[in-house]
Amino acid sequence: MAEQPDQSQQIATIRAFNRFYTGVIGLLNEGMHKSPHPLAEARLIHEIGKRVSTTSAGLAADLGMDRGQMSRLVWRLIDQGLLAMVPHSDDRRSSTLALTADGDRIYRQLNEWSDGAAAELLAPLDNFLRRDLVDSMRRIHTILAEPDPAETLILRPHRVGELGWLIHRQGLLYHLEQGWNGEFEALIARIYAEYEAAPATPSKSLWVAEMAGQVAGSLFIVPSAADPATAQLRMLYVEPAFRGHGIGKRLVEEAIRFSRASGYSSILLWTQDCLTAARKIYQAAGFLLEREEPHHSFGADLNGQYWRLQLKR
Numbered sequence: 001m002a003e004q005p006d007q008s009q010q011i012a013t014i015r016a017f018n019r020f021y022t023g024v025i026g027l028l029n030e031g032m033h034k035s036p037h038p039l040a041e042a043r044l045i046h047e048i049g050k051r052v053s054t055t056s057a058g059l060a061a062d063l064g065m066d067r068g069q070m071s072r073l074v075w076r077l078i079d080q081g082l083l084a085m086v087p088h089s090d091d092r093r094s095s096t097l098a099l100t101a102d103g104d105r106i107y108r109q110l111n112e113w114s115d116g117a118a119a120e121l122l123a124p125l126d127n128f129l130r131r132d133l134v135d136s137m138r139r140i141h142t143i144l145a146e147p148d149p150a151e152t153l154i155l156r157p158h159r160v161g162e163l164g165w166l167i168h169r170q171g172l173l174y175h176l177e178q179g180w181n182g183e184f185e186a187l188i189a190r191i192y193a194e195y196e197a198a199p200a201t202p203s204k205s206l207w208v209a210e211m212a213g214q215v216a217g218s219l220f221i222v223p224s225a226a227d228p229a230t231a232q233l234r235m236l237y238v239e240p241a242f243r244g245h246g247i248g249k250r251l252v253e254e255a256i257r258f259s260r261a262s263g264y265s266s267i268l269l270w271t272q273d274c275l276t277a278a279r280k281i282y283q284a285a286g287f288l289l290e291r292e293e294p295h296h297s298f299g300a301d302l303n304g305q306y307w308r309l310q311l312k313r
Contacts, residue, residue: 024121025117026117027039034113035106035109035110035113037106037110040069040073041073041076041077042110043063044059044070044073044074044077045077045082045083045099045103045106045107045110046107046110046111047059047062047063048083048097048098048099048103048107049099049103049104049107049108049111052098053096053097053098054096054097055095055096055097056070056071056074056095056097059097074097077103081100081102081103082099082100082102082103082106083097083098083099083100083103084097084098084099084100084103085097086098121133135213135214138212138213138214139214139241141212142212142214142241142242143241147244147245148212151211151212151245152211153209153210153211153216153245153247153250154209154210154211155207155208155209155210155250155251155254156207156208156210157205157206157207157208158206158208158218159208162208162215163192163196165215166192166208166215166218166235166237167185167188167189167192169215169237169239170185170188170235170237171184171185171188173237173239173240174298178274178275178298178300179299179300180298180299180300181298181299183297183298183299184297184298187298188235191234191235192235194222195220195222195234198222198223202223202228202262202264203221203223203258203262203263203264204220204221204222204223205220205221205255205258206218206219206220206221207219207220207251207254207255209238209242209247209250209251211242211245211247214239214242215239216238216239216241216242216245216247217236217237217238217239217242217247217248217251218235218236218237218251219233219234219235219236219237219251219252219254219255220233220234220235220255221233221234221255221258221259221262221267222234223264224268229264229265229266230264230265230266230267230268231255231259231262231264231266231267231268232267232268232269233252233255233259233267233268233269234269236248236251236252236278236281238251243277248277248278248281249281249284249285252281252282252285253285255267256285256309256311259311260311260312264311265310265311266308266309266310266311267287267308267309267311268290268306268307268308269282269287269306269307269308270304270305270306270307271304271305271307272302272303272304272305273292273302273303273304273305274302274303279305279307282307285309286309287307287308287309288307288308288309289305289306289307290306290307290308291305291306292304292305292306293305293306
């Protein structure tokens with residue numbers, strides 16, 4: 001396996017970023033965006049305004065706040081005339097929270113100020129740096145947030161710059177997870193180059209799985225060099241942050257559908273027996289093991305496996 005990084009250095013980097021970004025977005029100021037409302041009040045106004053109406057208990061659960069702290073914030077906003085509490089007719093112990101007209105006005109102002117602050121952050125950056133900044137923020141959110149089961153999965157063709165990204169991510173991923181060396185990265189660079197250089201017929205296709213605006217995985221189909229009537233499934237991978245969403249299964253299903261529609265007689269793939277998650281996907285899709293071949297590659301002793309799926313005409 002790859003050498004583990006120094007965790008103390010990682011912790012120091014996270015703390016340094018937190019201190020820096022706290023200053024960038026003004027969390028140490030008395031009020032958010034020069035308003036009279038500190039961060040906790042501003043956040044509560046925003047969350048209630050976004051929901052139109054909610055309950056104190058529901059807000060506390062969603063925001064991970066102590067119920068006592070939530071109660072104090074709620075009463076503070078009620079005293080300021082920004083929040084109203086309406087008891088439920090069927091349960092007097094439970095009340096709905098909603099912004100008053102003044103509260104709604106403050107909610108809209110805070111939204112405008114927040115948009116303005118974000119625009120100021122982007123203003124000095126060119127398009128390339130803006131893209132890097134926003135993509136990095138998306139990445140942090142994806143890694144730290146709870147998975148959203150309602151997030152839409154899109155399968156689409158690759159875009160300019162993404163072939164290099166796929167090579168980079170898979171080379172790094174298999175180095176960290178399997179300990180494979182740079183030979184693997186060099187191999188997949190050639191494989192992707194061969195895909196791009198292959199003619200349009202026999203049919204080929206590469207799918208990028210996108211979730212939350214990010215590359216979540218990929219896979220491609222090319223005709224087998226040994227038999228043009230056979231499709232070859234290559235380079236299935238799913239980003240660790242997006243595992244558990246069924247992305248690998250969806251990619252393989254799409255590859256099978258495409259291969260059948262393109263008139264291929266079968267689909268062949270080569271994998272390693274240590275890649276158990278991928279193997280389970282292939283087996284579930286109906287692929288059968290044809291043969292195994294021990295080899296030493298990528299700095300490791302491996303057991304290569306060839307799997308095939310016969311396609312009905």
